[in-house]
Amino acid sequence: MFFKHIHTDKSTKARAGLIQTDHGAIETPIFMPVGTQATVKTLSPDELTAAQAQIILGNTYHLYMRPGADLIEEFGGLHRFMNWNKPMLTDSGGYQVFSLKELRKIDPKGVTFHSHLDGSKHYFTPASVLAVQQKLGSDIMMVLDECAPYPSNREYAQASNQLTVEWAREARELYESHEFLYGHKQFLFGIVQGSTFKDIREQSAKELVKLDFPGYSIGGLAVGEPKEEMYELTDFCTDFLPAEKPRYLMGVGMPEDILESIARGVDMFDCVIPTRNARNGTVFTSKGKMVLKAAKFKHDQNPIDSDCTCYTCKNFTRGYLRHLYNANEILGLRLATIHNIHFYLWLVTEARKHILDNTFATWKEEILEQVTSTVESSNTKP
Amino acid sequence: MFFKHIHTDKSTKARAGLIQTDHGAIETPIFMPVGTQATVKTLSPDELTAAQAQIILGNTYHLYMRPGADLIEEFGGLHRFMNWNKPMLTDSGGYQVFSLKELRKIDPKGVTFHSHLDGSKHYFTPASVLAVQQKLGSDIMMVLDECAPYPSNREYAQASNQLTVEWAREARELYESHEFLYGHKQFLFGIVQGSTFKDIREQSAKELVKLDFPGYSIGGLAVGEPKEEMYELTDFCTDFLPAEKPRYLMGVGMPEDILESIARGVDMFDCVIPTRNARNGTVFTSKGKMVLKAAKFKHDQNPIDSDCTCYTCKNFTRGYLRHLYNANEILGLRLATIHNIHFYLWLVTEARKHILDNTFATWKEEILEQVTSTVESSNTKP
Numbered sequence: 001m002f003f004k005h006i007h008t009d010k011s012t013k014a015r016a017g018l019i020q021t022d023h024g025a026i027e028t029p030i031f032m033p034v035g036t037q038a039t040v041k042t043l044s045p046d047e048l049t050a051a052q053a054q055i056i057l058g059n060t061y062h063l064y065m066r067p068g069a070d071l072i073e074e075f076g077g078l079h080r081f082m083n084w085n086k087p088m089l090t091d092s093g094g095y096q097v098f099s100l101k102e103l104r105k106i107d108p109k110g111v112t113f114h115s116h117l118d119g120s121k122h123y124f125t126p127a128s129v130l131a132v133q134q135k136l137g138s139d140i141m142m143v144l145d146e147c148a149p150y151p152s153n154r155e156y157a158q159a160s161n162q163l164t165v166e167w168a169r170e171a172r173e174l175y176e177s178h179e180f181l182y183g184h185k186q187f188l189f190g191i192v193q194g195s196t197f198k199d200i201r202e203q204s205a206k207e208l209v210k211l212d213f214p215g216y217s218i219g220g221l222a223v224g225e226p227k228e229e230m231y232e233l234t235d236f237c238t239d240f241l242p243a244e245k246p247r248y249l250m251g252v253g254m255p256e257d258i259l260e261s262i263a264r265g266v267d268m269f270d271c272v273i274p275t276r277n278a279r280n281g282t283v284f285t286s287k288g289k290m291v292l293k294a295a296k297f298k299h300d301q302n303p304i305d306s307d308c309t310c311y312t313c314k315n316f317t318r319g320y321l322r323h324l325y326n327a328n329e330i331l332g333l334r335l336a337t338i339h340n341i342h343f344y345l346w347l348v349t350e351a352r353k354h355i356l357d358n359t360f361a362t363w364k365e366e367i368l369e370q371v372t373s374t375v376e377s378s379n380t381k382p
Numbered sequence: 383m384f385f386k387h388i389h390t391d392k393s394t395k396a397r398a399g400l401i402q403t404d405h406g407a408i409e410t411p412i413f414m415p416v417g418t419q420a421t422v423k424t425l426s427p428d429e430l431t432a433a434q435a436q437i438i439l440g441n442t443y444h445l446y447m448r449p450g451a452d453l454i455e456e457f458g459g460l461h462r463f464m465n466w467n468k469p470m471l472t473d474s475g476g477y478q479v480f481s482l483k484e485l486r487k488i489d490p491k492g493v494t495f496h497s498h499l500d501g502s503k504h505y506f507t508p509a510s511v512l513a514v515q516q517k518l519g520s521d522i523m524m525v526l527d528e529c530a531p532y533p534s535n536r537e538y539a540q541a542s543n544q545l546t547v548e549w550a551r552e553a554r555e556l557y558e559s560h561e562f563l564y565g566h567k568q569f570l571f572g573i574v575q576g577s578t579f580k581d582i583r584e585q586s587a588k589e590l591v592k593l594d595f596p597g598y599s600i601g602g603l604a605v606g607e608p609k610e611e612m613y614e615l616t617d618f619c620t621d622f623l624p625a626e627k628p629r630y631l632m633g634v635g636m637p638e639d640i641l642e643s644i645a646r647g648v649d650m651f652d653c654v655i656p657t658r659n660a661r662n663g664t665v666f667t668s669k670g671k672m673v674l675k676a677a678k679f680k681h682d683q684n685p686i687d688s689d690c691t692c693y694t695c696k697n698f699t700r701g702y703l704r705h706l707y708n709a710n711e712i713l714g715l716r717l718a719t720i721h722n723i724h725f726y727l728w729l730v731t732e733a734r735k736h737i738l739d740n741t742f743a744t745w746k747e748e749i750l751e752q753v754t755s756t757v758e759s760s761n762t763k764p
Contacts, residue, residue: 037709038702044713045697067680067705075683075701083697298449301457315427315465319457320420323449327419330712331426 002187002214003246009360013238013265016355019215019246021087021139022184023079024054028246028267029351031258031344032057032089034275037066038082041275042334043341045084050311051342052349055087055139057270060132061096064122065115069135077137077182089270090138091250092129092191094145095219106146108163126170130178130188137182142217143171145191150224157195164193165207172211189248191217192237196225201233205240215246218266222251231260238265255284255347255371259364262351269348274340279333281325284343288373290318292336296377297322310342311335318377347371384569384596385628391742395620395647398737401597401628403469403521404566405461406436410628410649411733413640413726414439414471416657419448420464423657424716425723427466432693433724434731437469437521439652442514443478446504447497451517459519459564471652472520473632474511474573476527477601488528490545508552512560512570519564524599525553527573532606539577546575547589554593571630573599574619578607583615587622597628600648604633613642620647637666637729637753641746644733651730656722661715663707666725670755672700674718678759679704692724693717700759729753 004018019026033040033048036059040048048056058078063069075081079088097104097113104113110125126144133141145164148157168190175188190208194200208216218237221230234249241247248268249261258269274284281293285305290297292304300318312321312335324332347367354363386400399410415422415430418441422430430438440460445451457463461470479486479495486495492507508526515523527546530539550572557570572590576582590598600619603612616631623629630650631643640651656666663675667687672679674686682700694703694717706714729749736745 037705037711039706039711039713042712042716044693044716046693066709067701071680071701071705074681075699081699081702081705083702298453299456311426311428317457317463319449319453320463320465323419323453323463324421327448329419329421330424330715331421333712334424334426334716 009355010358011361012263014262014355014360023087026054029262029348031348032270034272042337052345058090060090061093069132073135087139089140092142092144126167141188143168148195152195161193187214189215191219193220217248219250235264274344278336278340288375290375292321293325300377312339391737392740393743394645396644396737396742405469408436411644411730413730414652416654424719434727440472442472443475451514455517469521471522472515474524474526508549523570525550529602530577534577543575569596571597573601575602599630601632617646656726660718660722670757672757674703675707682759694721
């Protein structure tokens, strides 16, 4: 069985589950660190494991461009290429292609676009992105979708979703004869689109559910719409998705977004925020956010978070981290990334415990207040 | 006893020894990775330990500028600030100050210079650099010296060395009442200068030996003179230094320079080459140098060096490393740095074994031929 729905919290839609892949199990809800170019930026595989990462994400568009799917196939797939032996999910590349705006042109069969690296011309179809993901060898693959921009008018959203559903149908059929190149199984998820229109979202979800995918993504959110609208649309979508299949909210988000979306029935998340913000010097903790470069941390001999058990918090002070950022030292980026990934995984692990205990709702309110605050410095020694 | 001279190779001047500090022992000959700004660039302290680093170097000039010696004192010294609990050596800052050229002015008491960061004016004296190193809390400190540029005329070299000896005498006297701020002992080395003039080098060494330092550095080499001249001057200098004191050749060098200098009686080395070259994509191995970015490694599924036991070589291929460099991923810089530091420490450890076995001379010739060659790619799988 690919997914086991273990428990739903008594007072929210929050779920605890278990995904089973040939590279190991994943306890849900889960956050997936983003490894765009065959590396989660600044981290080694050992550090990801130490941070409790259970599954990471690879970006099909970027890997297709560089180093190319054929080269990765030569190396025995993405797991072997980057030496990551746990589960891996790849997106379809659609999101990146549609983000190119001026550089792409859509037709009923696929999308033509120009590389952001060298301007060369490429064509993605439901079949071609499946073939690329086959060579990458991810445990979970995505169908090609069009992520409608925000805001979109009803007409655009309707047509776009119709195309996305057509492409999903085509991919689902192709999957029937999909071969696993490296011995391990690959699962294919459908992606619910429909922009901000509930009826189109409903239609999208229902069509995809008919195609019987092993899991469903919710796409086209976190693209600029107000947070409340994102939460409401997520809540709306999960009502149309089967309980016995995992739900993945693509590209989300801040710690508060993850908590709110878990409460609305989402099981899986990915986002560049913990890694990108770490490189910009912002870290997240159970007591709130901190901008490590701030002068207020110059004399601070406390760890980022005295309750955190990550390598960074067990070994280094805020004052030292501030120095590393000030001096443009790579170790600073690494240590902050280790902490942020560890924190995101701590957050979903805690969420799961509280779901299983039926205490999720009250815990969520408490932790929300904390994670959305700002940490002040303490100049006293720990 | 600070230094124990254990053995001299039967057919060269190569020595095996042991340095004892309050932060642990150091087996010589030793290479010291450079941690300019309170971090060996890209590496964590755990990775340095895994790479068998026994002692690292901190740069007094850079640390004095940023974050400042007072801040480091507040944090309990450089060991605690950066979480490195093994031995540490600091230079005097002189080399960096004299490299500023246009920005500095020398007088008999010290040197006035302008910060490379903000142009602010500063003054270093033999007493002030000792005070800075006292706050840093390094296990081994250096006296303030003037590193004469290459080429220097005899008159300049003579005057410069006279000043360096005067400053060494002043520092040596100050050291008599030097207090250890953090409980552990600090040792002070004198620095032999004299540019390329043997008689001035001899005079310098003899004057310093009279002052009875626990160890002696050889400075002012590897500043642009031909390699053969560097080897010859090193060989010349060590003849005037006592056998029962360690000798440190500052800022050297390439693997071949280290081997040639060990053969000429040097015990300690530091250089940015393994770390800086790693960040530029060049790695050193027992079979020669490799430029990882080279297209020839694109399909290469071998590790950098199949005989190497570092984390990088045990887990990643040349083809993957090439991809990381091509994609500007920080992990590439890290993995190459891990390998290079591990290689440099492997090299001095092997040298020590062969010194103790009296087989250093023949081993040196064999390994020299290997390390100075270039590794070709092998497209076959390992």
